[in-house]
Amino acid sequence: MSRTPVGEGAGAAAAALTQASNEYLTFKLGDEEYGIEILKVQEIRGYEAVTRIANAPEFIKGVVNLRGIIVPIIDMRIKFKLGEVEYNQFTVVIILNVAGRVVGMVVDSVSDVIQLTAEQIRPAPDFSASAFDTQYITGLGTIEERMLILVDIEQLMSGADMALVEQATLQ
Numbered sequence: 001m002s003r004t005p006v007g008e009g010a011g012a013a014a015a016a017l018t019q020a021s022n023e024y025l026t027f028k029l030g031d032e033e034y035g036i037e038i039l040k041v042q043e044i045r046g047y048e049a050v051t052r053i054a055n056a057p058e059f060i061k062g063v064v065n066l067r068g069i070i071v072p073i074i075d076m077r078i079k080f081k082l083g084e085v086e087y088n089q090f091t092v093v094i095i096l097n098v099a100g101r102v103v104g105m106v107v108d109s110v111s112d113v114i115q116l117t118a119e120q121i122r123p124a125p126d127f128s129a130s131a132f133d134t135q136y137i138t139g140l141g142t143i144e145e146r147m148l149i150l151v152d153i154e155q156l157m158s159g160a161d162m163a164l165v166e167q168a169t170l171q
Contacts, residue, residue, distance in 0.1 A: 022118075024141065026111040026148060027094065030082045033111060035141055035148040040096050044110055047091040061106060064093075071095065073104040074157075099158040114148075116141045121150065 024035035025044075050062030050073050059079040063070050073093060077085045090109040095102060124137040136156035141148040 023113055023115050024148065024150065025094065025113055027092075027107040028109045028111060029077050029080060029107055032082075033146060033148050034107075035114070035116075035150045036094075036096075036153045038113055040098055040153050042095040042097045042102065045093045045095060045104075047087055047093055047106060064104065066095065066102065066104075069102050071102050071104050073106060075106040077106070077108065096153060096157065098154050101157075103157055105153075105157075114141075114143060116143070116148075116150075124150075 023038040025038050025041050026033055026035045028034070048064065050064050052062040053060065056062070059075050061073040061075050063072050065071075075085060077083070091106065092110050093104040093106050094110065095104050120143065121139045121141050124139050136152050138150045138152045141150050
């Protein structure tokens with residue numbers, strides 16, 4: 001029977017987790033490309049009709065029943081005030097597991113999964129003097145000619161807006 005020292009196994013697991021946490025699912029909203037940690041993604045689905053919730057904010061499209069779980073669906077184009085929303089064959093819903101909740105976010109399209117090194121990630125610019133809220137932007141990733149806006153989806157989805165989702169889905 002072969003034995004592996006406890007420290008080696010734990011170190012390998014930690015290294016694998018660190019590597020995985022540098023992987024991002026990239027998606028498009030309008031002309032911009034965004035990235036979220038792949039570990040937060042549960043699945044990707046085509047956009048389908050939702051059940052509207054009365055008096056919900058405009059960016060909350062409604063809810064869907066996903067295998068017995070009621071999932072609020074957030075339209076990120078509306079949330080980020082990116083203009084007219086057009087749903088087509090590329091529109092998808094990214095199902096996320098955030099802060100112990102399952103939430104869906106509608107995006108224009110999903111690009112791919114990429115791995116970024118620390119050298120490829122720059123800090124987000126400081127817009128503290130403006131009304132522009134950047135607390136959910138963790139940085140800007142660069143790959144060749146592409147620039148990705150890296151979003152802390154946990155921060156974005158667990159803020160005051162999620163309290164609105166809770167209220168809307170409980171009514």
